[in-house]
Amino acid sequence: MGTEAAFLAPVIPAIAFALILITGRRLPGIAPYLALAAIVASFVVWIVVFLAFLDDGAGTRSIEWFTVGGFEFTWGTTVDEISLVMLGVVSFVAIGIQIYSLEYLRDEPRLWWYFAVQSLFAAAMMTLVLADNLLLLYLGWELVGLGSYLLIGFWWERRPAAEAAKKAFITTRIGDVALLIGFVLLFRATGTFDISDITQLAHAGTIDETQLKWALIFIFGGAAGKSAQIPLHVWLPDAMEGPTPVSALIHAATMVVAGVYLVVRLFPIYNMVPDALDLIAVIGLLTALLAGVMALAMTDLKRILAYSTISHLGFMMLAVGAGFPGVAMFHLLAHAFAKASLFLGAGSISHGTGETDIREMGGLWRKMPFTTVAFWIGALSLAGLPLLSGFFSKDEILLAVHTGRLNDGFLVVTFVAIAFSVLYTGRMLYRVFLGQLLSSNDDAHEPGIRMWAPVGVFALLAAVLGAAAFEWSHNYLGFVSWVTDSEEGFHINAAITGASVVIVVVGLYLTWLIYVQRRISATVISRRLGFVAIAAERKFYFDEVYQWGINQLVLPTARLTAFIDRAWVNDIGVDGPGKTTRWGGGVLRYIQTGMVYNYALGMVIGAVVLGVIWWSV
């Protein structure tokens, strides 16, 4: 088997999904193991494909799907560095998540349904990752959205969960409309959905520049919706209403990075349009900054992590915007494992204490030492503590912003955003794990092995993956160069690295003073900040503005449309002819007497009239 076996990776979970749907109700017990077996098989496929890739290099393979007119549509897989990284992350994290779910959701009556949707999601995500054409990618894209919707709403009896699922679905759908418009624009310009063909045509200059620019901007709109970039980020914090393993898999490690993945995959085209890259960089940086500020104001542990995710997705977009898709992929990798361990750790904490509010936590390291270590590794990695993986990826991002196509203003703001990520990390870690243990948490406990093992593995990976950044041999010039096939080796800019280390140390010390030593009062600071603090706490009023927009614009428009539909289209257009006919019949039926000779008289008169007309004409 070679790289062409990659198509098995999404197919196996899809089969598992079908099997679980058939057997689920009658044999709910086997559903988790079917799903788990399928995802392990996908991971094995990944290993096989990866080894084949090392020998043979990148490969694509496609079969015909259908032909319309002169256009042929295909199912196809692309195996290259980017899709392999994503495929590995997706299948590996999914294994950990599903093992974790076995214990975390042990008592759920609908567990079989949970695992069915997990399999569906895995199949869709791998389809998206491997797709060699935009149409297939769009198929996977929509299906992961469906999986996300179903899993956020897993506890649909709870109203907030149902609302959050709906919000996530509709918000990402707004982006998806833009995405579809972008794809269709590209299709209209090139007559193909094949990504490599489109890239070649774009490089040959056959696509009109304005059209290409708008297509790419629309596609980025879709990516922004999926990857929760401002202003379409509002769904991700609410998506935390779903089960925690779902948040870890879909809303931290895999699905939300699909937007970044798409932009990276299309980077050769984006690279030709500086305007689109500028937009990506600005949106990414804005997202990284604002989400970091909002994370600092949240009190719910999972929401802090959600805003942290948004912030890091912003960093990834920023790296792409700076012209370094490989850096984005590296941060994606580092972030995936760190954030998976963080979310699963948060799940362990709420499992052990029954709390998700960090004000109700504190001193948990005494009760949950293992979870504490794993959580700290994940969090500090993302904050950029030296030698953990996040330190290297963050360093690469700073370097990308510095050496890339952006001006130095971006670098300054990036440092500010990183400072915020250190601050919220410190606040979260100290509030949750240090300080006084609350009496309500006296019976907090470590979870069983099926929960702590995945957390530990992910934390370990988050700790050591930074080693991938280095230049290990003349074939491997560091992860970033490997992913993008570039000749440039790994290097460090001492000033930037030094500054980022200083920010980490100062930030952690500052939060230490505030939340552990309590030398500085957090309430005094937020009072000093006044409006800014309140605005951050209210999530910069995005939800309020959108709610206002929905109430004042969308709903009245919908009501007007509904009225036009009712009054004009339905009552006049459809019912009108029917009612007129019935009314006419009601009047005219009195002509009918039911008497034979009346009808005969009618016939005679008719015949006479016809005869008269015949003769007179």
Place this chain on the structure above:
Amino acid sequence: MLELVHFQILSAALFSIGIFGVLARRSAVLVLISIEIMLNAVNVNLVGIAAFSDRAADVRVFGQILVVFIITIAAAEIGLALAIVLRVFRNRGSANVDELNVMKW
């Protein structure tokens, strides 16, 4: 000497009598008989034209053949119609068309 026009006058007279009968009679049987008279008016017309036409004999005979067909079908039709009238009479105790006013909504 008989001319074509005499046949046609006879035919028109028969047809008018038939129409009058259909419209004026109240008994269903008499209405049927009037319809038969109208059919025979047509027959007279056809036979007359067949006899006086200046076409070849093998063409003229078609008019008479048509008449034979009409007589046959009229017999079948009157059999059916009388059966209906009989059923109506059995069910309603009368064959008066004034009382048969159900052929409507």
